Amino acid sequence: AIRMTQSPSSFSASTGDRVTISCRASQDINTYLAWYQQKPGKAPKLLIYAASTLQSGVPSRFSGSGSGTDFTLTISSLQSEDFATYYCQQYYTYPRTFGQGTKVEIK
Amino acid sequence: QVDLVESGGGVVQPGRSLRLSCAASGFTFSGFAVHWVRQAPGRGLEWVAVISYDGSFKKYADSVKGRFIISRDNSKNTLFLQMNNLRPEDTALYYCAKDASGFGEVYFDSWGPGTLVTVSS
Numbered sequence: 001a002i003r004m005t006q007s008p009s010s011f012s013a014s015t016g017d018r019v020t021i022s023c024r025a026s027q028d029i030n031t032y033l034a035w036y037q038q039k040p041g042k043a044p045k046l047l048i049y050a051a052s053t054l055q056s057g058v059p060s061r062f063s064g065s066g067s068g069t070d071f072t073l074t075i076s077s078l079q080s081e082d083f084a085t086y087y088c089q090q091y092y093t094y095p096r097t098f099g100q101g102t103k104v105e106i107k
Numbered sequence: 108q109v110d111l112v113e114s115g116g117g118v119v120q121p122g123r124s125l126r127l128s129c130a131a132s133g134f135t136f137s138g139f140a141v142h143w144v145r146q147a148p149g150r151g152l153e154w155v156a157v158i159s160y161d162g163s164f165k166k167y168a169d170s171v172k173g174r175f176i177i178s179r180d181n182s183k184n185t186l187f188l189q190m191n192n193l194r195p196e197d198t199a200l201y202y203c204a205k206d207a208s209g210f211g212e213v214y215f216d217s218w219g220p221g222t223l224v225t226v227s228s
Contacts, residue, residue, distance in 0.1 A: 046214060091213055
């Protein structure tokens, strides 16, 4: 199975900060990568697919980049509603695998 | 508006069975693959199984292969997960998630709120 590793596992940030979350795949997955946001007690929500395509309705402060094995999710200016856990997921092959998650907390 | 609603969760003893359902609305259910994804308490997301739009393609995680069976009834817009020989490590919130393709080739663009399964004696 392809292993997805996110870094950091958690961090604190302030509203207005630019934040970056990294995701590394254990093998080349081209751009078959999605990012999800999960708030406590809620289901995950798709943010980005194909590594850099913003899902309809997702604010433009979210962006994704990367290909191959290294990917990045960036929030250009953190808002209060962005404090959540973020997961990357590869859909290059089965089994589908997720990163362990990155929790973004309020500083 | 896509809506997915899971049901059937509960507390069950190890070795017993449980059947989960996911009722879909707001889209052409028969045109899309659907998945089950689970999340153990306080843990990350684990993909469990997928079924294609017509049921011809099914795939399972190694952790559930041979114990869980995914199926669908397109006439009732419903997805199922038959879980047999349950183990304590199957304890999790089980989500159904819609694939953006018919054969389960891409990402999950909609999720239900989940149903909780607890395996305990």
